[in-house]
Amino acid sequence: MEWHQIPLGLLQTNCYIVSKKDNSCLIFDPGEEAGKLSSFIQEKQLTPLAIILTHAHFDHIGAVEEIRQEFNIPVYIHEKEADWLVDPTLNGSQLFEIGKLVKGNRADYVLKNERELEIGEFIFQIAKTPGHSPGSLSFYFKEAGFVIAGDALFSGSIGRTDLPGGDHAQLLKSIHEQLLILPEETIVLPGHGPATTIGQEMDSNPFLNGF
Known part of the structure; x- marks a missing residue:
């Protein structure tokens, strides 16, 4: 199994494409630039099966409709x-x-x-990780060793909680109870910025100290 990080749009929101050897793939958070995303999929000769959303802020959903229609695939979101x-x-x-x-x-x-x-x-496993938004989800691929x-x-930070439905205390609770329980070598694939690991954030993330 492979994962591909594709930053999209003005906010460089990370879209992730997770693929298998048979070229089937899942698309997480197609935030913008549907053409760029489509070109990548076609270049790699991948077959998308679904769009899955960690949450529904505008920068994570901007290309959902174009990608859904182009590949005729379903969309998954928290209630x-x-x-x-x-x-x-709302978005x-x-x-x-x-x-x-x-x-x-x-x-x-x-x-x-x-x-x-x-x-x-x-x-893959689904973890409820609200706080940045009320319906935020994380997706853990245990055998492959990564979590979206x-x-x-x-990396070195946490999600903002000053938007409607945000809750700082709830976010910290989500991180500690749902993410930091994963093996320390687990790769964390965030919505923005570079990948990190659970261990690295446990050791050095200033927002998590003193919880």
């Missing part, structure tokens, strides 16, 4: 942010005045209390 895909006031594109309103169709699958998801040959953490945990 607490199901309305955000269709409402620019932040209206608040931040980014030049366009991000508004699409509803997700095909709404995640509630699932702990594991199986799509094609992919099997969205905007919960970054």
Whole structure:
């Protein structure tokens, strides 16, 4: 199994493509620049099976509709942010005045209390990691040794909590109870910036000290 990090849009939001040897793949957080993302998929001759969202802020969902329609694949999102895909006031594109309103169709699958998801040959664990947003999720690929953490945990930082629905105490609780319990060698794939590891953040992330 391989993962590919593709920064997209003005905020350089990390989209992740996770692929297997049979060239099937999953797309996490297609935030913008659908053409760039599509070109990468075609160049690698990949076959997308689904779009999966860590959360639904505008910079993580801007290319959802174009990619969904191009490859005719379903979209997965947590129930607490199901309305955000269709409402620019909720996903932040209206608040931040980014030049366009991000508004699409509803997700095909709404995640509630699932702990594991199986799509094609992919099997991975789901962890609720709210705090940055109320429906934030992280996705742990145990055998491959990485977790897609969205905007919960970054290299040397954590997600902002000053947006609607954000909660700083809840975010710290999520990180400690859902992410820092993973093996220290686990690679953390964040929504922005470079990859890190659980061990590195345990040792040096200033936002996690003294929790």
